[in-house]
Amino acid sequence: MHLPNIPDIVVQRLPLYLRILTILREQGQTITSSQELGTRLDISPAQIRKDLSYFGEFGKQGMGYEIEFLISQLKRILQVNRKWNIAIVGAGALGYALVSHFGFEQWNFHITAVFDKDPQRIGQRLGNLTVLDVTKLAEVILEKNIQFGIIAVPTKEAQGVAEQLVTAGVRAILNYAPVSLKIPKHVHCHSMDPVALLQSMAYYQETQDA
Amino acid sequence: MHLPNIPDIVVQRLPLYLRILTILREQGQTITSSQELGTRLDISPAQIRKDLSYFGEFGKQGMGYEIEFLISQLKRILQVNRKWNIAIVGAGALGYALVSHFGFEQWNFHITAVFDKDPQRIGQRLGNLTVLDVTKLAEVILEKNIQFGIIAVPTKEAQGVAEQLVTAGVRAILNYAPVSLKIPKHVHCHSMDPVALLQSMAYYQETQDA
Incomplete structure (x- = not known):
């Protein structure tokens, strides 16, 4: 606690x-x-x-x-001396970077499932996982005791995916889509928006060379 | 200003x-x-x-x-009603997600160059760019008037890359490596560390099911 x-x-x-x-x-x-x-x-x-x-x-x-x-x-x-299970939604280039670049496993964050809605991607390998149909999301999250979700889908799909994750019982969301999600207060959420950070840094630039 | x-x-x-x-x-x-x-x-x-x-x-x-x-x-x-030029260092899975997923271009952030040190990657295509040898970094940044750098290399290389970017004249850095960079105060820097955010969210979780 x-x-x-x-x-x-x-x-x-x-x-x-x-x-x-x-x-x-x-x-x-x-x-x-x-x-x-x-x-x-x-x-x-x-x-x-x-x-x-x-x-x-x-x-x-x-x-x-x-x-x-x-x-x-x-x-x-x-509470990171225990293992947490993570689901990634979105098996495109960002999903692949997430499973392969950041070394979540060494920090006890176990990427347990990756979902996509694209029939071309479902069934394909992503890292050492097989991409699952997003319609199976609730079932898999319950079955595999997944507590965290990462949203790596296009902006327009992010809110819908967030709602599915919350309904399925996920308790924390890392959101890579550039949109503020409407989710219940008990679910923690952080945004990762590189464009917003670049924009805030642009503010401080001198522009005599513009 | x-x-x-x-x-x-x-x-x-x-x-x-x-x-x-x-x-x-x-x-x-x-x-x-x-x-x-x-x-x-x-x-x-x-x-x-x-x-x-x-x-x-x-x-x-x-x-x-x-x-x-x-x-x-x-x-x-x-100051985002003008175009800013960006260099990405690191042409792996994360570099590819950066050039292909986030739509920087529509926000006036133009990815102008991608660098890597790996001979297997140099000369390959990444999105619509050709991966350049990182030894050319200073030259290309000057020539292409690049103001922003994104660090997408492994942790151990991040500080060295940051120093090269600063020396080359970059004035803002977005750092995806999980390490605090030592850079001069006049260079703005933001970190994007998904593990750190997941850890801070783990703090808030109830763990009766652990």
Whole structure:
């Protein structure tokens, strides 16, 4: 069970801490400090100490943090020390990038099923999965105990797919379509929209060379 | 030139307004309100009015917003009424999804060059581009007036690629590698890390079925 009253923004930084700690461990390091983490992440050391203090006491004053211990604690807090099952809807180029590029498995996110509505794609291999007919979505999500959905379909289909995922019992959605989904409050949802981020970065550009 | 003292979070919401306005226009609508936009985006109408008021007066009291006018103003403010050139580094599955799935072109983001270091990929087609040798990066970025870079290489190569992009004069980076990049303050950077978002959503899940 998660703790109440932790700001979302704090929860969203915990994976960044876990990620850099994992990199430091891979480099053979065993101890770190809020200063080092801060430099690596461009977050103030005070912010890092405050974020972690919501969840307990993980370092000793003047001694820093034991990397292995803090990794295990962050995994416990984030509930990623257990396996989560994921369904991807959309078996096009983006679906293929999702199953092959990001290494979800090494983070305990198991891509359990990939769906598409296109008869040309259904039955084909995508990575080590066979693309399933999206009409089977509810059945497969129940059967395989899938908790997370990733939407990788064209924009116009995204809302319909989101509703199917929610009806099927999925409790968190990562949405790659550039549209705000209407879904119940109890289902968590994050958007991944590269165009929106490029646009917000365009705002800051000097344009004397335009 | 952008206005000073506008919170980043406001700038990051402007593309969401532009996106929903574009969808409403496609549906044939000509007028909208902060109430309607708020419902569609799950943002309070007061927040939307406040965000827009940083940049001017775009609606008439009780009359709502003219969609066409607000779209053109948001495009002007975000500087996306002009074309921006983008280089993608990494011509694997993610690079292919980026050139083929997201429709950057329709938003005035022109994918001008794709680079890779793998001799097997260099010279191959990716969408309608030919994959270039990453050793040509600086030269091509200058020659083609490329302002934005997208990093789609494996994690271990991301920092090196970021440095090459910055040295070549790129002024904004979208980073798909799960690592915080060390780059100069004048270069804007956003991360797209699906694992980090899945982890932050795992935090909120009830786990009685674990």
